[in-house]
Amino acid sequence: xxxxxxxxxxxxxxxxxxxTAGLAPxxxxxxxxxxxxxxxxxxxxxxxxxxxxxxxxxxxxxGDPVPRFAAPGADLRTDVPRYRVYRDGELSEEVDDLRSLxxxxxxxxxLGCSFTFEAALLRAGxxxxxxxxxxxxxxxxxxxxxxxxxxxQGPLVVSMRPVPAHLVPRVFQVCSRYxxxxxxxxxxxxxxxxxxxxxxxPDYGDPVxxxxxxxxxxxxxxxxxxxxxxxxxxxxxxxxxxxxxLVTDLRDEELALE
Amino acid sequence: xxxxxxxxxxxxxxxxxxxTAGLAPxxxxxxxxxxxxxxxxxxxxxxxxxxxxxxxxxxxxxGDPVPRFAAPGADLRTDVPRYRVYRDGELSEEVDDLRSLxxxxxxxxxLGCSFTFEAALLRAGxxxxxxxxxxxxxxxxxxxxxxxxxxxQGPLVVSMRPVPAHLVPRVFQVCSRYxxxxxxxxxxxxxxxxxxxxxxxPDYGDPVxxxxxxxxxxxxxxxxxxxxxxxxxxxxxxxxxxxxxLVTDLRDEELALE
Numbered sequence: 001x002x003x004x005x006x007x008x009x010x011x012x013x014x015x016x017x018x019x020t021a022g023l024a025p026x027x028x029x030x031x032x033x034x035x036x037x038x039x040x041x042x043x044x045x046x047x048x049x050x051x052x053x054x055x056x057x058x059x060x061x062x063g064d065p066v067p068r069f070a071a072p073g074a075d076l077r078t079d080v081p082r083y084r085v086y087r088d089g090e091l092s093e094e095v096d097d098l099r100s101l102x103x104x105x106x107x108x109x110x111l112g113c114s115f116t117f118e119a120a121l122l123r124a125g126x127x128x129x130x131x132x133x134x135x136x137x138x139x140x141x142x143x144x145x146x147x148x149x150x151x152x153q154g155p156l157v158v159s160m161r162p163v164p165a166h167l168v169p170r171v172f173q174v175c176s177r178y179x180x181x182x183x184x185x186x187x188x189x190x191x192x193x194x195x196x197x198x199x200x201x202p203d204y205g206d207p208v209x210x211x212x213x214x215x216x217x218x219x220x221x222x223x224x225x226x227x228x229x230x231x232x233x234x235x236x237x238x239x240x241x242x243x244x245x246l247v248t249d250l251r252d253e254e255l256a257l258e
Numbered sequence: 259x260x261x262x263x264x265x266x267x268x269x270x271x272x273x274x275x276x277x278t279a280g281l282a283p284x285x286x287x288x289x290x291x292x293x294x295x296x297x298x299x300x301x302x303x304x305x306x307x308x309x310x311x312x313x314x315x316x317x318x319x320x321g322d323p324v325p326r327f328a329a330p331g332a333d334l335r336t337d338v339p340r341y342r343v344y345r346d347g348e349l350s351e352e353v354d355d356l357r358s359l360x361x362x363x364x365x366x367x368x369l370g371c372s373f374t375f376e377a378a379l380l381r382a383g384x385x386x387x388x389x390x391x392x393x394x395x396x397x398x399x400x401x402x403x404x405x406x407x408x409x410x411q412g413p414l415v416v417s418m419r420p421v422p423a424h425l426v427p428r429v430f431q432v433c434s435r436y437x438x439x440x441x442x443x444x445x446x447x448x449x450x451x452x453x454x455x456x457x458x459x460p461d462y463g464d465p466v467x468x469x470x471x472x473x474x475x476x477x478x479x480x481x482x483x484x485x486x487x488x489x490x491x492x493x494x495x496x497x498x499x500x501x502x503x504l505v506t507d508l509r510d511e512e513l514a515l516e
Contacts, residue, residue, distance in 0.1 A: 041299040048314050052516065056306050176515055179437060183516050257434055257515060258310060258441050
């Protein structure tokens with residue numbers, strides 16, 4: 001089994017440019033959002049005000065590409081297999097590394113990711129549909145506003161996983177332990193309550209079937225802060241590409257409740 | 259039973275200048291730290307990096323004296339029964355209100371407080387010694403450094419409550435549910451491990467007896483951020499006076515795990 005350090009080394013040397021799901025099992029993977037330091041306070045405060053979609057694992061000092069808490073041996077410019085570059089809120093390009101784009105005023109945020117609780121659900125015997133289907137989790141823009149912070153505002157985005165009704169209590173038990181990985185679900189059962197009209201038409205990701213005896217369960221989603229930052233037309237922002245996460249040195253268990 | 263609003267109204271009108279323990283039971287009380295906006299990012303990041311001593315409940319926008327999330331009807335300049343003013347890190351005076359000291363560049367932080375978990379411990383049948391003794395909780399500076407943020411650095415400060423050994427598991431069960439009120443204890447049993455030489459000589463507060471069959475249990479303490487901000491000699495800082503907290507509209511249960 002590869003360690004996080006070995007995974008990152010492989011990515012850094014160009015030997016892995018695919019999604020990171022399943023790599024270094026037991027270790028937390030993280031969403032990456034990089035903004036100019038002039039936006040860092042508002043972004044950090046947005047995360048504080050919206051901790052379920054935006055659970056902060058680490059924040060770098062301006063210009064420092066090393067996440068000194070979550071992965072002190074990592075380099076955020078090279079250790080993610082694929083990045084996205086946004087200019088004025090628009091996706092401008094996808095790149096393999098950030099070496100030529102890095103600036104001294106950039107601050108990186110690592111946010112907990114759903115892989116942590118999905119692994120815990122599987123260990124607890126709760127099936128995860130989009131993993132069975134081999135597709136992306138379906139995500140939906142809701143009618144619930146996030147609490148704004150300066151120029152950052154927008155709706156909560158949620159992910160949905162169908163759960164056999166008798167396993168819903170277990171889902172809450174398992175996920176509540178991981179507030180740094182989106183925590184307990186935000187809603188169970190009624191998509192309309194969140195302003196979602198058609199589960200078959202997600203705003204991001206792929207639709208998955210909800211079978212007889214299952215209820216749709218909704219979690220706050222890490223796409224929320226990216227969507228909000230795009231909407232605010234931050235002049236320059238870097239993120240991971242969907243599914244291409246940073247593998248940290250933190251064990252999933254370190255994202256559990258303290 | 260008075261509501262939080264009624265308590266604050268009584269304080270605002272000068273009818274209560276004493277500690278707030280026991281007022282509006284069931285509602286969360288909060289530590290107050292106010293700093294100039296030039297220090298707000300470092301302070302917020304310090305809290306993110308040290309969530310056990312610094313659980314953030316609310317952050318105001320610069321100049322706004324209203325904590326719009328935790329108590330939208332409150333005024334932070336008048337609704338705390340006693341305040342402390344620090345200049346260049348030194349306690350300069352205690353005042354009854356902040357009306358003449360408030361500035362347009364001030365940002366207020368409300369941090370969860372131990373009253374929340376002490377009430378939960380009492381409900382769970384765990385005795386709380388300093389409440390029995392009618393004195394202040396003993397607090398100790400430890401040898402554990404906080405994770406620094408810019409100019410803010412310093413050791414973790416802990417509070418100590420003696421717990422009958424057979425009730426230690428219950429303490430963890432109860433307190434783990436309240437990550438926004440310092441969460442689970444950080445240490446059990448060996449003061450030396452934290453660099454504490456003599457339990458009878460706390461750095462803040464009053465000593466309490468540890469009886470036969472009891473073990474000392476240590477929690478991250480909200481004095482930590484104040485001590486750190488003092489040490490950094492922030493030119494201007496306002497806080498509540500010890501024990502004289504803001505009574506918020508949040509129920510203690512809203513500080514529980516999500």
